[in-house]
Amino acid sequence: MSLKSSAGKARAVLARPFHRNGAPTALHPTSLWAEAVKVVRLYLAPVWDKFASWSGRYVRPVVSSVSALGAVVIGAVVLLWILGASFGWQEAKVAALLGSLLVLIAIAFIVGSSMYAVTLDLARTRVAVGDNAVGSIAVTNTSPRPVLPAALELPVGRATALFHLPRMKPGAVHEDLFTIPTTRRAVITVGPVRSVRADPLYLLRRQVLWTEPTELFVHPRTTALDGPAAGFLKDLEGLPTKELSNADIAFHALRDYVPGDDRRHIHWKTTARTGKMMVRQFEETRRAHMAVALSVNTDEYERDEDFELAISAAASLGRQAIKEARELSVVTQSGPIRCETGKNMLDDMTRLAGSTRRGTALQLARSLADSVPNASVVFFVVGSKVTPSQLRSAAASVPPGVRSFAIRCYSGAQSARANIADLTVLTLGDLGDLAAVLRKAIA
Known part of the structure; x- marks a missing residue:
């Protein structure tokens, strides 16, 4: 934008009529000030852009090359020159001259370009x-x-x-x-x-x-869950529920034939023995979908080591699920973790930061039930300060038929297993014990 066009726009702004109900009105002081600011901006905008470009190219590199000590020396040299010239102090002039020589020598060291x-x-x-x-x-x-x-x-x-x-x-x-x-x-x-x-x-x-x-x-460090621990996770595939279905893979019982039933499910041996049409009834199964709720509330952990242990445990569970191409969801109080690939999951877990302002493990469990309603198994990975009553309430938020576990991370503790209602509580003291802890869950 040229200065000529800026001036033209400024005149147009000032000449703009102000009307109220069709009649010209006087400018209010506030409106007049706003219009004056617009005029100043229109005039100064191109000048400021040119100055900013020039200073960024020439002034900023020079200023950034001056160290704190250099700024003090340059300031002292300027002050000494002023004092020497104003009061005729020869000592100040000599000191200013020596300081100027030091600055010139310093300039000689940094000039030139390197390729x-x-x-x-x-x-x-x-x-x-x-x-x-x-x-x-x-x-x-x-x-x-x-x-x-x-x-x-x-x-x-x-x-x-x-x-x-x-x-x-x-x-x-x-x-x-x-x-x-x-x-x-x-x-x-x-x-x-x-x-x-x-x-x-x-x-x-x-x-x-x-x-x-x-x-x-x-x-974070992870541990392999091959062998019996991996078998435990594989057993979750096709986990039967208490809901009955007319077609599935988990046989439940026989019932009387009802018009409309699929004839392929008729149990002919029982029909021949009883003289009545009998059909198979099944329990619905769901594909294994592992959900991991990792608490990042540092108030629930005794030490920082416990928090890192919890992240490592959650990462190990997620890595095994991804390795076996299973559905996986990992959530924290900070939000969900990407689980498309193992690299994405570990990258997001690397960026995790604990905070005392996060919600509790109980609040995390409730949000998990809403965000992952189709989970077949849930792991709560929490700190040792989470109480049994809080764990019981967290397990109560899980929908019926979903198998739930809690892993309490406490560095140096002995591995242990306990039950709180339908919730299996596992104590983890070392990441290397995770596979053994999972084996205890099905012992």
């Missing part, structure tokens, strides 16, 4: 807790002349790794390997790789970004 080709490569972007994430940085000198030694910085989460580049000839390649410790579940942002130039006093510091940031997912 690098930098590649950041993470061998795996998804690892489990305890596995080392290995990566490499490859730097190639693409300039036609040698480059002086420099430093590269690699932000890794909140920390920063420093790599020293030697003097490199044209076309030379320097590669550094690094490992990232993965002691806790987290999403770690790695990068971007940046080259840094600074003077010896760190008055000025110039950096150039060479790569894009990469996310490293440190998934």
Whole structure:
């Protein structure tokens, strides 16, 4: 937008008539102020856009290269020059001159451009807790002349790794390997790789970004549920219900024939023996649909380790269900977890954060009954502070005919099994005991 067109629009705004019931009216002070603001915006908008573009291209890089110490030194130099010129203090002028020389020397260290080709490569972007994430940085000198030694910085989460580049000839390649410790579940942002130039006093510091940031997912630990534990989950397939049906796979009893019944279900041996038409009656079965309710309310856990154990237990159950191509739903107080693939599920569980402001396990159980009404088996994964009465109320929210279990996570506790009405309560003290705990559920 040109200044000429802006001025024309401004005049049109001021000349706009104000009518009420067909008659011109005087401008209200508020309306006049609003119109004046519009005029100022129309005039200043193109000027401000040009200034913002210019400052972003030239001013911002200069300002960002000044360190905190450099800003103090530059401010002191300006102040000393003013004092020396105003009061004739020779000492202030000498100090200002020395400070100016330091700033000029610092500028000499950061001027110039470096021509690098930098590649950041993470061998795996998804690892489990305890596995080392290995990566490499490859730097190639693409300039036609040698480059002086420099430093590269690699932000890794909140920390920063420093790599020293030697003097490199044209076309030379320097590669550094690094490992990232993965002691806790987290999403770690790695990068971007940046080259840094600074003077010896760190008055000025110039950096150039060479790569894009990469996310490293440190998934929660999981354990395999093969063998008897997996067999326990397979037994849930086709779980019979108490609802009767005229056609299914779970035979229930015989009853008298009613006109309209399918003749294929007539039991001919009994019909011949009794002289009456008898048909088979079945119990309805439902395909196994596992629902996992994982509480993320940290008030229900004794320690942070218990919360991580609960996430690992829920992830292990979900991973086994996905491995066997079963329907799976995982819900938390924060919302549902994606379960299309194991990678999606573990990624979402990696991002989970506990909070004391979340709802209780009982509220989670009630929301689960509404969001997953067709579940055939339900696992409540909770902390040790959830009381038996709360578990009983949570089990009561599950529809009749749905098998329900509660896994109370308490690091270091002995594995145990108990029953609260129709709810089977399992105590888990170590992730490696999960398969054994599940075996106890059917013992």
